[in-house]
Amino acid sequence: xxxxxxxxxxxxxxxxxxxxxxxxxxxxxxxxxxxxxxxxxxxxxxxxxxxxxxxxxxxxxxxxxxxxxxxxxxxxxxxxxxxxxxxxxxxxxxxxxxxxxxxxxxxxxxxxxxxxxxxxxxxxxxxxxxxxxxxxxxxxxxxxxxxxxxxxxxxxxxxxxxxxxxxxxxxxxxxxxxxxxxxxxxxxxxxxxxxxxxxxxxxxxxxxxxxxxxxxxxxxxxxxxxxxxxxxxxxxxxxxxxxxxxxxxxxxxxxxxxxxxxxxxxxxx
Amino acid sequence: xxxxxxxxxxxxxxxxxxxxxxxxxxxxxxxxxxxxxxxxxxxxxxxxxxxxxxxxxxxxxxxxxxxxxxxxxxxxxxxxxxxxxxxxxxxxxxxxxxxxxxxxxxxxxxxxxxxxxxxxxxxxxxxxxxxxxxxxxxxxxxxxxxxxxxxxxxxxxxxxxxxxxxxxxxxxxxxxxxxxxxxxxxxxxxxxxxxxxxxxxxxxxxxxxxxxxxxxxxxxxxxxxxxxxxxxxxxxxxxxxxxxxxxxxxxxxxxxxxxxxxxxxxxxx
Numbered sequence: 001x002x003x004x005x006x007x008x009x010x011x012x013x014x015x016x017x018x019x020x021x022x023x024x025x026x027x028x029x030x031x032x033x034x035x036x037x038x039x040x041x042x043x044x045x046x047x048x049x050x051x052x053x054x055x056x057x058x059x060x061x062x063x064x065x066x067x068x069x070x071x072x073x074x075x076x077x078x079x080x081x082x083x084x085x086x087x088x089x090x091x092x093x094x095x096x097x098x099x100x101x102x103x104x105x106x107x108x109x110x111x112x113x114x115x116x117x118x119x120x121x122x123x124x125x126x127x128x129x130x131x132x133x134x135x136x137x138x139x140x141x142x143x144x145x146x147x148x149x150x151x152x153x154x155x156x157x158x159x160x161x162x163x164x165x166x167x168x169x170x171x172x173x174x175x176x177x178x179x180x181x182x183x184x185x186x187x188x189x190x191x192x193x194x195x196x197x198x199x200x201x202x203x204x205x206x207x208x209x210x211x212x213x214x215x216x217x218x219x220x221x222x223x224x225x226x227x228x229x230x231x232x233x234x235x236x237x238x239x240x241x242x243x244x245x246x247x248x249x250x251x252x253x254x255x256x257x258x259x260x261x262x263x264x265x266x267x268x269x
Numbered sequence: 270x271x272x273x274x275x276x277x278x279x280x281x282x283x284x285x286x287x288x289x290x291x292x293x294x295x296x297x298x299x300x301x302x303x304x305x306x307x308x309x310x311x312x313x314x315x316x317x318x319x320x321x322x323x324x325x326x327x328x329x330x331x332x333x334x335x336x337x338x339x340x341x342x343x344x345x346x347x348x349x350x351x352x353x354x355x356x357x358x359x360x361x362x363x364x365x366x367x368x369x370x371x372x373x374x375x376x377x378x379x380x381x382x383x384x385x386x387x388x389x390x391x392x393x394x395x396x397x398x399x400x401x402x403x404x405x406x407x408x409x410x411x412x413x414x415x416x417x418x419x420x421x422x423x424x425x426x427x428x429x430x431x432x433x434x435x436x437x438x439x440x441x442x443x444x445x446x447x448x449x450x451x452x453x454x455x456x457x458x459x460x461x462x463x464x465x466x467x468x469x470x471x472x473x474x475x476x477x478x479x480x481x482x483x484x485x486x487x488x489x490x491x492x493x494x495x496x497x498x499x500x501x502x503x504x505x506x507x508x509x510x511x512x513x514x515x516x517x518x519x520x521x522x523x524x525x526x527x528x529x530x531x532x533x534x535x536x537x538x
């Protein structure tokens with residue numbers, strides 16, 4: 001629930017974080033788009049998906065930004081700026097769910113695509129991960145919009161089931177595929193799963209805040225900042241790590257490509 | 270703090286400078302984007318980062334511009350145009366910090382990337398410079414938004430520590446790498462550090478103005494103009510110099526490329 005009033009500092013904090021997310025996603029997408037030819041063709045699909053993910057996130061943050069601006073009106077109280085909830089306006093938290101519904105399955109597609117597995121292996125991983133990710137988000141939504149703690153708790157538990165299944169697949173099935181990756185990227189890819197676990201862990205925490213009776217303006221601002229940082233890490237930072245994996249693999253796969261793309265010192269070796 | 274009122278001339282000056290920054294960043298980014306194929310692949314990453322830096326700066330100046338326009342309303346006083354602070358509105362200085370938080374680390378990435386060092390050497394420089402740059406900006410922010418001079422002074426000092434560390438790395442560690450650069454670009458790269466030092470020096474000066482009890486409309490206009498010029502030099506001009514270094518190095522590395530890209534006279538040599 002959005003608070004009735006925000007101080008100037010609280011308002012600016014949310015404002016700046018939402019803007020930071022837009023800039024991060026937009027310019028990560030642009031960087032990846034320009035850098036696409038610097039990868040071997042077999043890794044370009046993973047990065048194309050990363051560009052799309054950041055693009056979708058930027059789009060939804062533009063909407064969230066507008067919704068936030070419309071939800072509060074300025075009101076000068078005793079010389080200092082204060083923002084109060086606009087009459088009849090509400091902050092549309094649903095945009096986040098639409099965003100996640102599209103991007104979270106794609107984040108898993110990115111990860112599988114950069115492995116450049118055989119078509120059969122890739123399909124077997126995606127057929128488990130993608131529907132589970134979509135289900136996870138879809139089941140969270142009824143809880144998010146509910147004002148009833150029982151409903152929120154119930155859907156929280158339901159959406160945890162596909163989340164645990166995704167973790168199971170990532171840490172068991174995917175591990176077998178990681179063994180076939182070049183040594184240089186194996187560790188990065190292994191760690192990427194923890195980045196995913198860590199950043200995805202922020203969402204249920206924010207989700208559970210009302211259940212813990214934590215509310216008020218500060219809690220709400222904290223929630224928005226938390227979601228913003230999590231979205232930057234889970235999409236933009238994650239995409240850049242996938243890109244660096246794709247670069248390393250491109251160089252490993254093709255020495256001639258590495259000589260052209262790498263530094264002169266390295267090319268001479 | 271923004272002043273209560275601006276004259277028509279003061280208002281127009283800020284307006285025009287903010288617009289000048291947008292034009293400079295946007296079209297430097299466009300120029301670099303179009304010119305990217307005129308570099309050898311190994312130098313394209315540096316320029317891609319330069320494009321991203323100018324793009325991020327343009328984005329934030331659009332926001333600063335909007336915030337400025339919203340902060341003042343026109344009010345005719347005695348026949349001459351005057352602008353007074355809009356009720357409850359504030360000028361969001363935070364955008365500058367969001368911008369710098371993203372771009373300042375990237376400016377150092379640009380510089381290291383154009384050197385085209387071995388992966389190991391590059392990593393060792395970036396692991397020092399990038400976190401220090403992010404820390405420098407993050408520590409400046411609490412001081413900037415504080416109205417208390419003690420807090421402002423404290424965070425000013427704290428943020429100077431990573432700044433000095435960056436200078437130390439640039440003028441000692443980096444010097445060793447410069448020795449391996451071709452003679453033609455060694456001087457330009459050396460001077461680039463002074464450009465960086467000079468343009469970055471503007472920020473602490475503007476930051477310290479309130480500590481020196483310099484305030485009022487003229488001081489505020491001067492601060493905005495100073496930031497604008499510093500941002501143009503530190504990002505757009507800096508990016509163009511990095512580009513010319515990348516061009517020179519591309520020609521040095523590959524005579525055939527130089528013959529195609531250079532003038533007809535040069536190609537005959």
